[in-house]
Amino acid sequence: MCDSFDHLSMVGIQDVIDAHRRIRDYVLWTPVMTSSTIDRMIDCQVFFKCENFQRAGAFKFRGALNTVSQLTEEERNRGVITHSSGNHAQALALAASLTGIKATIVMPKNSPKVKVDATRGYGAEIVFCENSTESRVQVAQELMQTHGYVLVHPYNDARIIAGAGTAALEMIDEVEELDYLFAPIGGGGLVSGSAIVAKSLLPDSNVVAVEPKNADDAFRSFRDGKIYPSVYPDTIADGLRTQLGDLTFRIIREHVDSIITVSEEEIVNAMRLLWERMKLVVEPSGAVSLSGLLNMKDELDDKRVGVIISGGNVDLTKFFKQIS
Amino acid sequence: MCDSFDHLSMVGIQDVIDAHRRIRDYVLWTPVMTSSTIDRMIDCQVFFKCENFQRAGAFKFRGALNTVSQLTEEERNRGVITHSSGNHAQALALAASLTGIKATIVMPKNSPKVKVDATRGYGAEIVFCENSTESRVQVAQELMQTHGYVLVHPYNDARIIAGAGTAALEMIDEVEELDYLFAPIGGGGLVSGSAIVAKSLLPDSNVVAVEPKNADDAFRSFRDGKIYPSVYPDTIADGLRTQLGDLTFRIIREHVDSIITVSEEEIVNAMRLLWERMKLVVEPSGAVSLSGLLNMKDELDDKRVGVIISGGNVDLTKFFKQIS
Numbered sequence: 192m193c194d195s196f197d198h199l200s201m202v203g204i205q206d207v208i209d210a211h212r213r214i215r216d217y218v219l220w221t222p223v224m225t226s227s228t229i230d231r232m233i234d235c236q237v238f239f240k241c242e243n244f245q246r247a248g249a250f251k252f253r254g255a256l257n258t259v260s261q262l263t264e265e266e267r268n269r270g271v272i273t274h275s276s277g278n279h280a281q282a283l284a285l286a287a288s289l290t291g292i293k294a295t296i297v298m299p300k301n302s303p304k305v306k307v308d309a310t311r312g313y314g315a316e317i318v319f320c321e322n323s324t325e326s327r328v329q330v331a332q333e334l335m336q337t338h339g340y341v342l343v344h345p346y347n348d349a350r351i352i353a354g355a356g357t358a359a360l361e362m363i364d365e366v367e368e369l370d371y372l373f374a375p376i377g378g379g380g381l382v383s384g385s386a387i388v389a390k391s392l393l394p395d396s397n398v399v400a401v402e403p404k405n406a407d408d409a410f411r412s413f414r415d416g417k418i419y420p421s422v423y424p425d426t427i428a429d430g431l432r433t434q435l436g437d438l439t440f441r442i443i444r445e446h447v448d449s450i451i452t453v454s455e456e457e458i459v460n461a462m463r464l465l466w467e468r469m470k471l472v473v474e475p476s477g478a479v480s481l482s483g484l485l486n487m488k489d490e491l492d493d494k495r496v497g498v499i500i501s502g503g504n505v506d507l508t509k510f511f512k513q514i515s
Numbered sequence: 516m517c518d519s520f521d522h523l524s525m526v527g528i529q530d531v532i533d534a535h536r537r538i539r540d541y542v543l544w545t546p547v548m549t550s551s552t553i554d555r556m557i558d559c560q561v562f563f564k565c566e567n568f569q570r571a572g573a574f575k576f577r578g579a580l581n582t583v584s585q586l587t588e589e590e591r592n593r594g595v596i597t598h599s600s601g602n603h604a605q606a607l608a609l610a611a612s613l614t615g616i617k618a619t620i621v622m623p624k625n626s627p628k629v630k631v632d633a634t635r636g637y638g639a640e641i642v643f644c645e646n647s648t649e650s651r652v653q654v655a656q657e658l659m660q661t662h663g664y665v666l667v668h669p670y671n672d673a674r675i676i677a678g679a680g681t682a683a684l685e686m687i688d689e690v691e692e693l694d695y696l697f698a699p700i701g702g703g704g705l706v707s708g709s710a711i712v713a714k715s716l717l718p719d720s721n722v723v724a725v726e727p728k729n730a731d732d733a734f735r736s737f738r739d740g741k742i743y744p745s746v747y748p749d750t751i752a753d754g755l756r757t758q759l760g761d762l763t764f765r766i767i768r769e770h771v772d773s774i775i776t777v778s779e780e781e782i783v784n785a786m787r788l789l790w791e792r793m794k795l796v797v798e799p800s801g802a803v804s805l806s807g808l809l810n811m812k813d814e815l816d817d818k819r820v821g822v823i824i825s826g827g828n829v830d831l832t833k834f835f836k837q838i839s
Contacts, residue, residue, distance in 0.1 A: 222546055224568070243794045244548075305791075427838065459839040463831065467629075470567045470796040470827035503794035507787065510834050514751065515783040 202349045202442065204391035207356035207384060210257040214354065217289060218253055221245055221358070223365050228468045233484065235491040238369070240362040243473050243503025247313070249430075250358050250381055250501050251282035251345070257354030258343050259286045267292050272340035274320070274327040276302040277430055278502050279345035284315035295340055297331045299323075305506050346380030347436025356384025362497055363392050370494040373480040375501050376400035376409045376450060377431035379439030385499060386446035397448045401483030403428045404452040409435050413443065413450045427455055430476030430502065453482040461485060465500070477501045526673045526766065528715035531680035531708060534581040538678065541613060542577055545569055545682070547689050552792045557808065559815040562693070564686040567797050567827025571637065573754075574682050574705055574825050575606035575669070581678030582667050583610045591616050596664035598644070598651040600626040601754055602826050603669035608639035619664055621655045623647075627830050670704030671760025680708025686821055687716050694818040699803040699825050700724035700733045700774060701755035703763030709823060710770035721772045725807030727752045728776040733759050737767065737774045751779055754800030754826065777806040785809060789824070801825045 221244045229237055242250035259271060270293035273283050280296045287294035294315040298307060299322040311317055320330040334340055344351065358381075363369065372389045374382040382400040389396045402409050406424030412435055421434035435443070443450075453461075462478035465471045477500045484491065484498060545568045553561055566574035583595060594617035597607050604620045611618035618639040622631060623646040635641055644654040658664055668675065682705075687693065696713045698706045706724040713720045726733050730748030736759055745758035759767070767774075777785075786802035789795045804822045808815065 227570075241794075246551075248794065456839070459835060463835050466796050466831055470572065472790050472794040472796055507790055509837065511783060511787050513833065513837075515780070 202352045202356075202383070202387055204387055206349065206353040207360055207388055210253070210350070210353040211357040211360055213260050214253060214256045214357065217246075217256055218357070219245055220361055223362055224469060224471070226469050229464065233488050233491055235494045235496050237484065237496045237498055238362065238366045239469070240358055240497065240499045241471065242358055243471060243477055243500050245502075247278065247281040247285045248502055248504040249278035249282065250355055250499070251278040252285060253357050254351035254354030254380060254384075255279065255282040255286035255343065256289070257357075258348065258350040259283070259290050259292055261350055262292070262341065266341045269339040269341055270295065271343050272297070272331055272334055273343050273345065274298070274331040275345060276306055278504055280310050280315070281306070281313060281504070283343055284310045284313035288314035295334060295338075297327055297334070299327065303506050305508060306504075344436070346378035346433070347438045349438065351380050352384045352387075352439065352442065354384070355381045356388045358499055359385040359388040359497070362499070363388065366495070366497065368495055369393055369396050369497045371397045371399060371491065371496040372499075373399050373401060373484050373496065374499040375428070375431055375476055375479040376402045377406075377476065378433040379409060379435045379443055381499065381501055382447060383439045383442040387442065390446045398446060399483060399487070400443065400447050400450045401479050402450055402452050403431055403458060403479060404454050406432050407452045409443075410450045410452050412440060413447070416444070426458070428458055428476040428479050430474065431479060451483050451486060453479060453486060457482040457486065471500065472503045472505060473500055474502050474505045477503060526676050526680075526707070526711055528711060530673065530677040531684055531712055534577070534674070534677040535681040535684055537584050538577060538580045538681065541570075541580055542681070543569055544685055547686055548793060548795070550793050553788065557812050557815055559818045559820050561808065561820045561822055562686065562690045563793070564682055564821065564823045565795065566682055567795060567801055567824050569826075571602070571605040571609045572826055572828040573602035573606065574679055574823070575602040576609060577681050578675035578678030578704060578708075579603065579606040579610035579667065580613070581681075582672060582674040583607070583614050583616055585674055586616070586665065590665045593663040593665055594619065595667045596621070596655055596658055597667050597669065598622070598655040599669060600630055602828055604630070604634050604639070605637060605828070607667055608634045608637035612638040619658060619662075621651055621658070623651065629830050629832060630828075668760070670702035670757070671762045673762065675704050676708045676711075676763065676766065678708070679705045680712045682823055683709040683712040683821070686823070687712065690819070690821065692819055693717055693720050693821045695721045695723060695815065695820040696823075697723050697725060697804040697808050697820065698823040699752070699755055699800055700726045701730075701800065702757040703733060703759045703767055705823065705825055706771060707763045707766040711766065714770045722770060723807060723811070724767065724771050724774045725803050726774055726776050727755055727782060727803065728778050730756050731776045733767075734774045734776050736764060737771070740768070750782075752782055752800040752803050754798065755803060775807050775810060777803060777810060781806040781810065795824065796827045796829060797824055798826050798829045801827060
């Protein structure tokens, strides 16, 4: 993803509150759910903020809508673009369609049909590219140059981060006290927004970002104080393969207490718990925070722990072929 | 299932209200969820009462707890028994464990391991039998004679029906007005309880029971005015293979407006909608009401429609083997 953006300013709690005021009539105030089974397993009280129920299936819609809502008239007329085969594509397509803006999404030609259909279903124009990051960036840049489209970055943008933070804002409004807040980390947008909110409203809370071991660039970046690229990440958590941006990295260094990593097996186990015990369809990236929590079990005795379930977009084609 | 029970009296709204008072501190007040996608598909407003989130994964816990809570001291000391490999087994095991009563569950020896483990996990003793209805009944009766266990029938019991009705009671308390209420029908406990509530609180509402075409004994019984047995039902909706009891049949004839049937393909399609669009893990029986609603689309323009999602217990072993 190319890193050119205009909004490199720092983000604060007021930006998140403003974002929420801007988007609240269009986003779902997603439920906070609990599970006595999981509480018993970990000996603490866990509150799951279920962004898998969010419109377009993930928290990404919050940031996308907060961003397109703030475009100038001139930018709106130009239309927006992004390159992604993931949740940001669907989120931007829906946000643009709701605000009457043309959206163009550059997708690798091997993208799953279900994602292409969903993005197109929200009214976006899809332009296919080769299956490499270089091709995605190049095709998007060509389109921006030709048509003047405005790039909406998936995470390294103050408006996206403020929007992402509104999920934690709603959760804390509802559950009030939290000792810990867990969120998954990929590019860092969700965890940045969540940490700004947690540290402002609950200064004593502990913010933990959880990352797949097989894509541990954020863990190493945080440890060594410099951004590492995400090279050949091989994880089932497809939403967390991206690397940090300079803005998200700055916020994370300031507000996040620790980044921990989890194995692929731990991710699948957590996902299965959420499906079997809580009856929630959660994507692998969305289950990563719970794996972290299970890993840190010993520290969490009797604590109140918030967990952000980031999304629920899983390709179920094979499963339904098998049962029908 | 043997049909000997003590509670053949008719059930009224006051019984459901009393049941709710009795169980409300132990059952989850499950959320009512909505989906703008599904509303747009059907051109009406649909409210999903999500009993897949109920403890032990289905509405069955309501009736089981309402029943064991009313046992006499002498009956409590004897312990309870049922024969089932389904949701009633888990529900009774949990209800008995919460009220300090011994539960024995007779299960066919080919029951899925995940169900056996769950039932045992709630503290019940499992006794295996051969894989026929005859063997289940026979083994249960022998155990009742030897140990004096009290049989808790899965549906043909006024206490079970009143408990099942508490889901509709909560839903109507929350959404207030409904033109239609859809529930799946197998033995008829859920639809009996729901119809009693709907017809008492919203006399103009229309109660529709939905049944798999491949297990249409209730449809035929309702049409012809006599109970047909369920012979070799071949449906993916394993919770709906049972036949009506005399008590549920009487209530259904009095309060239910129509019984409609749906194909296996329609059940799977509705299930997929719930998983993909609403991110809800719903079992096939739980998706049956939505298939009925999709079938009756033309009648439902601009209506307010309540749908009871009865449960979410699906064996996900294969799915997780495939992804990990």
